[in-house]
Amino acid sequence: MSRAQCPRCLRPQTHCLCELIPQLESRTRVLLLQHPSEVNHALNTARLAALGLTNAELRVGEVFEDLATLLNPPGYRARLLFPGEGAQLITAHAxxxxxxxxxxxxxxxxxxxxxxLLHLNPLLAQLPRITLPEGAVSRYRLRKAPGPGALSTLEAIVQALEVLEPATSFAPLLRPFEALIEGQIEAMGADTYLKNHGRPQDL
Structure with a gap:
């Protein structure tokens, strides 16, 4: 029998993260386009970002039929947070x-x-791209990063918003993420974690 699930954070009720999720306002609007394979991932950080930001929207799919509308909300200019040719380093937005x-x-x-997602949604691929500064270190201690500076979706959003809106701290968005990781490390046990993932100072 499956465990009861929180309908908001999608975690088991016994491990609900909702009390840790803030409600932060931002001038920047965040549109998250999530591949369906991520929905049931234990560390669904895109959902945590969407729940923690009042000016954010999460869509799940491979092809987004209403993408033209999603990318053109009145009063905003769209930028794709993704590395690639021509991507500009993100800077403070005055x-x-x-x-x-x-x-x-x-x-x-x-x-x-x-x-x-970019291949299946040409409008997405055509957006001007911005990218984060190099050298960021992920707190995602349960995953071997594919390269230096590789961040979870939530960490990338927090870093981007703190560059765009330096007067506001978006660090509270990371609280449920860190609690989730701590809970998974605790569940697997220190010995298993150290053997497969970590260093003693990570515990």
């Missing part, structure tokens, strides 16, 4: 004059799945 806030479009999935 809210002056007619300077429109960003619609930050974030594909969520493995690198392979995220590239598939």
């Amino acid at each position: 809210p002056l004059g007619d300077d429109l806030p960003l619609l930050l479009v974030v594909p969520d999935g493995t690198w392979r799945k995220a590239r598939k």
Whole structure:
């Protein structure tokens, strides 16, 4: 028999994260496009981001029929948070004059799945791209990163927002993420964690 699930955070009721999820306002609007393979992932960080930001929306799918509408909300200019040719380093966005806030479009999935989303949705691939500064260290201690600077979706959003809106701290978004990781490390036991993933200082 399956365990009762929280309908909001999709975690088992016994491990619900909702009390740790903040409600943060942002000038930047965040649109998360999640590959279906990520929905039931134990560390569904895109959902945590969407729940923690009042100006965010999460869509799940491979092909988004209403993408033209999603990418053009009145009063915003869309940018794709994804590395690639021509991607510009993200910089602080000054809210002056007619300077429109960003619609930050974030594909969520493995690198392979995220590239598939771009391939299946040409409008997405055509967006101007922005990328994060190099050197960020992920707190995702249960995964071997594919390369230096590889972050979870939630960590990438937090870093992007803190560059775009430096007067606001978005660190509270990471609280449920860190609790989730701590819970999984505790469940597997310190010896198993150290053998497969970590270093003693990570415990």
